[in-house]
Amino acid sequence: MEDQIILQLKGIRKSFEETSEVLSGIELEIHRGEFITLLGASGCGKTTTLRIIAGLETPDAGQVILEGEDITGLEPNKRPVNTVFQNYALFPHMNVAENIGYGLKIKKFPKSDIAEKVKEMLRLVQLEGFEKRMPGQLSGGQRQRVAIARAVAGQPKVLLLDEPLGALDLKLRRQMQLELKRLQKRLGITFVYITHDQDEAINMSDRIAVMNRGVLEQLGTPNEIYYHPRTSYVADFVGNANIFREEGSVYAVRTENVLMNGEPECVREASVVEKSFAGGQLRILFRLADGQEVTASRSGIDADIREGGVCRIGWKPEHAVEVDVPTAAKVCAIEGGTADGGTYR
Numbered sequence: 001m002e003d004q005i006i007l008q009l010k011g012i013r014k015s016f017e018e019t020s021e022v023l024s025g026i027e028l029e030i031h032r033g034e035f036i037t038l039l040g041a042s043g044c045g046k047t048t049t050l051r052i053i054a055g056l057e058t059p060d061a062g063q064v065i066l067e068g069e070d071i072t073g074l075e076p077n078k079r080p081v082n083t084v085f086q087n088y089a090l091f092p093h094m095n096v097a098e099n100i101g102y103g104l105k106i107k108k109f110p111k112s113d114i115a116e117k118v119k120e121m122l123r124l125v126q127l128e129g130f131e132k133r134m135p136g137q138l139s140g141g142q143r144q145r146v147a148i149a150r151a152v153a154g155q156p157k158v159l160l161l162d163e164p165l166g167a168l169d170l171k172l173r174r175q176m177q178l179e180l181k182r183l184q185k186r187l188g189i190t191f192v193y194i195t196h197d198q199d200e201a202i203n204m205s206d207r208i209a210v211m212n213r214g215v216l217e218q219l220g221t222p223n224e225i226y227y228h229p230r231t232s233y234v235a236d237f238v239g240n241a242n243i244f245r246e247e248g249s250v251y252a253v254r255t256e257n258v259l260m261n262g263e264p265e266c267v268r269e270a271s272v273v274e275k276s277f278a279g280g281q282l283r284i285l286f287r288l289a290d291g292q293e294v295t296a297s298r299s300g301i302d303a304d305i306r307e308g309g310v311c312r313i314g315w316k317p318e319h320a321v322e323v324d325v326p327t328a329a330k331v332c333a334i335e336g337g338t339a340d341g342g343t344y345r
């Protein structure tokens with residue numbers, strides 16, 4: 001519904017002198033109170049999009065609309081938007097309380113109000129008792145929470161997060177994903193998050209906007225993005241998929257849906273090229289007679305398949321998802337309706 005839309009990007013275009021067009025007409029509506037992630041590889045345009053929302057970059061064309069107001073030309077400090085960066089940007093000479101209250105001090109809030117707000121923020125991010133600590137005395141996760149507390153102290157309409165977990169080790173990163181999501185729900189503030197990490201996007205987001213070379217490839221829930229990719233890029237970037245081009249069509253089969261030996265769908269003979277183990281997953285690379293390589297993945301560290309051997313593989317028809325087809329055709333195929341009748345879900 002229209003009143004649920006807090007932020008709109010309309011036809012956003014941006015080029016830099018040394019590059020071709022970085023953003024090619026981005027259209028995006030963001031709902032009030034949602035956690036939306038801009039996901040893509042380096043150079044896809046997600047950081048530029050975030051900087052345009054923050055007012056740190058000016059688009060060549062298009063509008064940024066916040067709660068119905070065009071803020072495209074508004075200075076960053078005049079926007080009800082805050083940003084959390086990967087390096088947290090805490091003031092090293094200020095303690096935790098001073099860092100959190102800094103923005104309120106600049107806005108000339110009374111000292112008593114600042115002190116109360118700092119206490120509230122410390123409770124929110126579970127750092128009571130850390131008021132006098134200096135940033136150098138904090139762990140990476142604690143510094144990240146201080147940066148978030150500082151960013152939300154002024155009650156922004158939208159919080160922008162530029163890969164804020166990128167500097168953390170894997171175990172702490174996973175822990176902070178859960179904490180950040182819980183914090184967002186408690187605050188009720190709209191979070192616009194950017195990352196190149198597909199797992200992070202799937203774990204945290206209400207919706208994901210997958211970007212590629214300045215274009216918004218697909219927008220949807222994690223379930224929609226994973227199980228119903230519209231393009232081969234989305235299928236391959238989010239999760240792992242095999243892309244097949246046969247008889248004029250293109251379809252994707254996720255690696256975990258590739259069956260091996262013994263199943264009635266295993267009708268293709270393939271040679272076993274190699275086996276590898278990473279991230280709790282065994283990956284087996286096959287090669288079909290026509291040279292097409294197919295990857296299968298399984299939980300565990302090994303399978304009763306020999307490198308250099310031969311195996312029969314296949315997949316169930318429902319696990320072959322058609323991609324790279326016109327939108328109207330996609331609607332018909334999925335909903336069984338007419339090209340001008342339905343909407344893709």
